[in-house]
Amino acid sequence: MDKLCYMTDEQLVEMYGDGCNEAFDALLFRHKDALYNYISFHSDNVQDTADDIFQETFVKVIVSLREGRYTDKGHFQAWLQRIAYNVIMDRHRQSAQMPVVSAELSENLLTASTSPTEVCHETHLVNEQTLLDVKRLMNHLPAEQLRVVYLRFFEERSFKEISAVTGANVSTCLARMRYALINMRRMASEHGMMLSLI
Numbered sequence: 224m225d226k227l228c229y230m231t232d233e234q235l236v237e238m239y240g241d242g243c244n245e246a247f248d249a250l251l252f253r254h255k256d257a258l259y260n261y262i263s264f265h266s267d268n269v270q271d272t273a274d275d276i277f278q279e280t281f282v283k284v285i286v287s288l289r290e291g292r293y294t295d296k297g298h299f300q301a302w303l304q305r306i307a308y309n310v311i312m313d314r315h316r317q318s319a320q321m322p323v324v325s326a327e328l329s330e331n332l333l334t335a336s337t338s339p340t341e342v343c344h345e346t347h348l349v350n351e352q353t354l355l356d357v358k359r360l361m362n363h364l365p366a367e368q369l370r371v372v373y374l375r376f377f378e379e380r381s382f383k384e385i386s387a388v389t390g391a392n393v394s395t396c397l398a399r400m401r402y403a404l405i406n407m408r409r410m411a412s413e414h415g416m417m418l419s420l421i
Contacts, residue, residue: 227245227248230246235249236293247288254300262277262280283306295390298387305390371400371403372403
């Protein structure tokens, strides 16, 4: 096990593909803390939920590795996060819930700015309703657009980082963001939603 610690992820993946279970143990040991923290953050730090997602993620990882579907040479951590993200999003869709939209996200999406300390209670309620409307609109975006919006505004990732996580090139990620904003504005218009914070 000691010598495995010095091998690259790709070498360990290859060894595991050749039947060396210790190689997978080394991969798990190397990445489990970072992956669990990633999952926990996106599970509102609910331990039972994070544990379930973590286990489901590694089941998918094992199946993918055994079937030879790992092709992200040099990006094993990003590949793990992509699988975990897909598991998380599947759960969100199943429960028809999305993460709480932050004020910063709404400000960026809707080109408006406000400070909670500067608004009265009535204005605060209006803004809360706006955030709920934004959540509903996000839930109706195509999966690839939703993912880019989520990574950009919830995780504050650069488009280069989003490209590494999603496997799409930067230009494609930028296009998906642009279409997501267009789609959200169109849906808002169709439903008579006033998407601006006051």
